[in-house]
Amino acid sequence: MRAIVIEEQGGPEVMRLTETADPEPASGEVLIDVEARGVNFIDVYQRSGAYSVSTPFTPGVEAAGRVAAVGAGVTGVAPGDRVAWAMLPGGYADRAAAPARRVVPVPDGVTAEQAASTLLQGMTAHYLTHSTYAVQPGDTVLVHAAAGGTGLLLVQMAKARGATVIGTASTEAKQALAREAGADEVIDYTRQDVAPAVRELTRSRGVAAVYDGVGADTFDASLESLRPRGVLALFGQASGAVPPVDPQRLNSAGSVFLTRPSIAHHIASREELLERAADVYGLVASGRLDVRVGGRYALEEAARAHEDLTARRTTGKLLLV
Structure with missing residues (x-):
């Protein structure tokens, strides 16, 4: 063979x-x-x-x-x-x-x-939206790389659970795909600073959860986009590993939660x-x-x-x- x-x-x-x-x-x-x-x-x-x-x-x-x-x-x-x-x-x-x-x-x-x-990506989207941070009706969540394989499934599952979904994508074609999947708003991260855009879209409240599979390039914006006691689910590192984080940053961001989940622990x-x-x-x-x-x-x-x-x-x- x-x-x-x-x-x-x-x-x-x-x-x-x-x-x-x-x-x-x-x-x-x-x-x-x-x-x-x-x-x-x-x-x-x-x-x-x-x-x-x-x-x-x-x-x-x-x-x-x-x-x-x-x-x-x-x-x-x-x-x-x-x-x-x-x-x-x-x-x-x-x-x-x-x-x-x-x-x-x-x-x-x-x-x-x-x-x-x-x-793989479907079960990833499933555990993220059902277990890591179980999306509730009325939540607003942020999905990075919303036109990617996992991103498109995350958008759909979060919407099915009653969330308002903000996605990030680069090109107009990718933004259109994210919207077709159900994203309510899509931020062009090549032209906009993500965290300020999220704050504007949420009237300064921030999002309940960020689903971040990108890693190094998006981590800071993800942290700054959270509402108090929000959850940053860092499930991948497509752009590289995130450098070590001072836990005090989680306090400064509003007593937020940072987790690095993997699928292996959700299908054990x-x-x-x-x-x-x-x-x-x-x-x-x-x-x-x-x-x-x-x-x-x-x-x-x-x-x-x-x-x-x-x-x-x-x-x-x-x-x-």
């Missing part, structure tokens, strides 16, 4: 398409014919060395496909089942083995592309994984969650997909298909 293999962390060029033997499902595992793979910033972090990963490895922590075989002791999953997974390695390949307890069923009405487009149990995945896929199947695929690439084009993602040349979700 074909697989992208990284022998040494570095730039996009370290991803090499290689012919390798099919994996064998061990006890408790399933073998999956992969049909679509999500491209995510965590893939970039692992490839580049921002996150430490043992080499060699095959990147890709989100994918969907059909079960080809099952290992010993597997129950509840059978050959032919449509499944998806997130936060497991090996997705950038024709076939992958995964623990049966970490795959989720893909329901009728959800395509493989939709499944691979929404599982099988029950929570299945619940979040079912909620997300249910929204997709019903048409209440719009999935925008911003780019489709062949497996051998993985390097170009990473380059486009990090250069912010894209909107929505990128897939290797």
Whole structure:
């Protein structure tokens, strides 16, 4: 089979398409014919060395496909089942083995592309809006990179819970996408200072929560945009890591809360994984969650997909298909 293999962390060029033997499902595992793979910033972090990963490895922590075989002791999953997974390695390949307890069923009405487009980012948007800061009707929240894959889903989920949503985006096209997803206001961060704009839009009150996956470039504005006792959910670092923060800044900003959540701690149990995945896929199947695929690439084009993602040349979700 074909697989992208990284022998040494570095730039996009370290991803090499290689012919390798099919994996064998061990006890408790399933073998999956992969049909679509999500491209995510965590893939970039692992490839580049921002996150430490043992080499060699095959990147890709989100994918969907059909079960080809099952290992010993597997129950509840059978050959032919449509499944998806997130936060497991090996997705950038024709076939992958995964623990049966970490795959989720893909329901009728959800395509493989939709499944691979929404599982990781959809569950991220879900835990952020339902758990990290559970949006309440009447809240105003700020979503950075509102036209990105996660941003578009965050906007939709926050709106569904009754929030007024302020987004940030750069180009007119991206701003239009954020508004189509439901954003009430969109700030062009290339032309406006975000925090003063938020203060103006909220009549100086600030927002209940900021969902910030950008990191270094947006952190200060995020902190300054909060209302007293608001929540800054820093869930990513697309622009780089945030330098160490003096806790006194949280007091000065209004006794606000800063959290650095990750999806791993919100799908740690099988029950929570299945619940979040079912909620997300249910929204997709019903048409209440719009999935925008911003780019489709062949497996051998993985390097170009990473380059486009990090250069912010894209909107929505990128897939290797």
